[in-house]
Amino acid sequence: MAVANTWRQLAVRLGIEHPIIQAPMAGVTTPELVAAASNAGGLGSIGAPYMKPADIVQFARRVRELTDRPYAINLFAPQPPPAKTDPSRMLAELARYHQELGLEPPRPPSSPLPSFEEQVDAVVESGAPIFSFTFGIPPPAVLERLKARGMVLLGTATNVREAKLLEAAGVDAVVTQGSEAGGHRGTFAEPFEAGMVGTMALVPQVADAVRIPVIASGGIMDGRGIAAARVLGASGVQLGTAFLTCPESGATPAYKAALREARDDMTVITRALSGRPARGLANELTEAFQEEGAILPFPLQHGATGPLRNAAAARGDPRFMTLWSGQAAALSRGLPAAELMRQLIAESERLG
Numbered sequence: 135m136a137v138a139n140t141w142r143q144l145a146v147r148l149g150i151e152h153p154i155i156q157a158p159m160a161g162v163t164t165p166e167l168v169a170a171a172s173n174a175g176g177l178g179s180i181g182a183p184y185m186k187p188a189d190i191v192q193f194a195r196r197v198r199e200l201t202d203r204p205y206a207i208n209l210f211a212p213q214p215p216p217a218k219t220d221p222s223r224m225l226a227e228l229a230r231y232h233q234e235l236g237l238e239p240p241r242p243p244s245s246p247l248p249s250f251e252e253q254v255d256a257v258v259e260s261g262a263p264i265f266s267f268t269f270g271i272p273p274p275a276v277l278e279r280l281k282a283r284g285m286v287l288l289g290t291a292t293n294v295r296e297a298k299l300l301e302a303a304g305v306d307a308v309v310t311q312g313s314e315a316g317g318h319r320g321t322f323a324e325p326f327e328a329g330m331v332g333t334m335a336l337v338p339q340v341a342d343a344v345r346i347p348v349i350a351s352g353g354i355m356d357g358r359g360i361a362a363a364r365v366l367g368a369s370g371v372q373l374g375t376a377f378l379t380c381p382e383s384g385a386t387p388a389y390k391a392a393l394r395e396a397r398d399d400m401t402v403i404t405r406a407l408s409g410r411p412a413r414g415l416a417n418e419l420t421e422a423f424q425e426e427g428a429i430l431p432f433p434l435q436h437g438a439t440g441p442l443r444n445a446a447a448a449r450g451d452p453r454f455m456t457l458w459s460g461q462a463a464a465l466s467r468g469l470p471a472a473e474l475m476r477q478l479i480a481e482s483e484r485l486g
């Protein structure tokens with residue numbers, strides 16, 4: 135009974151029917167994906183961390199044309215400037231791959247992240263009712279500004295300590311990111327190893343430690359995972375990988391094909407793509423740059439590998455593409471997002 139109540143309460147707080155969230159996914163969320171998830175009674179999220187402010191406003195406008203339901207916008211919390219590092223070793227390593235693909239030699243990278251303050255202005259202008267974030271906690275003034283506009287705030291935690299810090303900062307709910315999750319690790323209060331806690335262990339410990347609702351993410355792909363998260367103490371769930379193979383997702387055909395062939399043991403955690411640990415399907419790029427100290431700090435490594443990753447994506451060459459994926463990608467269904475959401479709702483309700 136208590137379980138059903140918190141589930142309902144979070145849905146009401148978010149203004150939706152079912153607290154099942156399509157995860158924000160930088161680079162692959164499209165307005166169609168976000169709107170389909172929201173229209174089906176869940177919550178769609180715009181993964182906007184790398185978007186320029188004007189693009190955030192434009193993207194949100196398109197979402198609003200497709201749905202009048204709530205949706206979320208997600209950003210990375212601001213990061214300290216990367217330590218000064220000599221990029222020459224990385225550029226030399228990258229040059230071999232550039233040559234292999236017939237690209238111009240790599241250039242010294244710059245940060246690919248737009249100004250956080252200007253992105254926040256765009257979030258406010260967009261009128262989105264929900265703001266989610268990862269990689270840290272935005273400054274108190276930003277959280278207060280968004281709260282004053284009535285926005286619901288969702289912060290990402292990868293262990294109990296981070297969940298408590300988010301609660302103390304005044305967020306409305308905490309998204310737990312289990313170690314199974316695809317994409318970047320959100321860990322911010324400790325070295326990333328301290329945030330490698332699986333969903334089964336993380337959700338009940340966070341639910342016991344904080345009074346705000348917990349939204350479970352990491353490895354959840356179907357009604358079984360949703361029902362399990364609920365029993366563990368979650369008031370909602372967030373699914374990323376499950377939505378990557380939807381026709382509305384912006385993942386390229388080669389990316390979707392790789393996900394269709396994925397098995398449970400085919401992902402790795404790597405810093406090679408962006409400089410920050412992230413989980414994705416293993417390919418040549420995730421295994422590159424093994425030499426100690428060659429990888430640049432985030433986000434410079436992301437900037438440095440960008441031309442190679444983009445060229446590979448354009449050619450459908452999975453060897454050098456970004457293939458973020460959770461550990462349960464093999465359970466992907468490839469359904470349209472609305473149908474996937476309907477099935478997730480029906481399955482989890484059947485399981486109680």
Ligand SMILES: Cc1cc2nc3c(=O)[nH]c(=O)nc-3n(C[C@H](O)[C@H](O)[C@H](O)COP(=O)(O)O)c2cc1C
Pocket residue numbers: 157158159160162181182183208209267268290311314315316317318351352353354372373374375376458459460461462
């Ligand atoms: C391709 C991809 C991109 C992601 N980008 C973001 C992002 O921009 N912001 C964010 O908070 N989380 C991001 N995540 C992490 C998700 O929010 C979520 O933690 C994860 O997808 C849950 O695990 P699952 O993939 O097993 O469902 C991303 C995940 C994937 C797979």
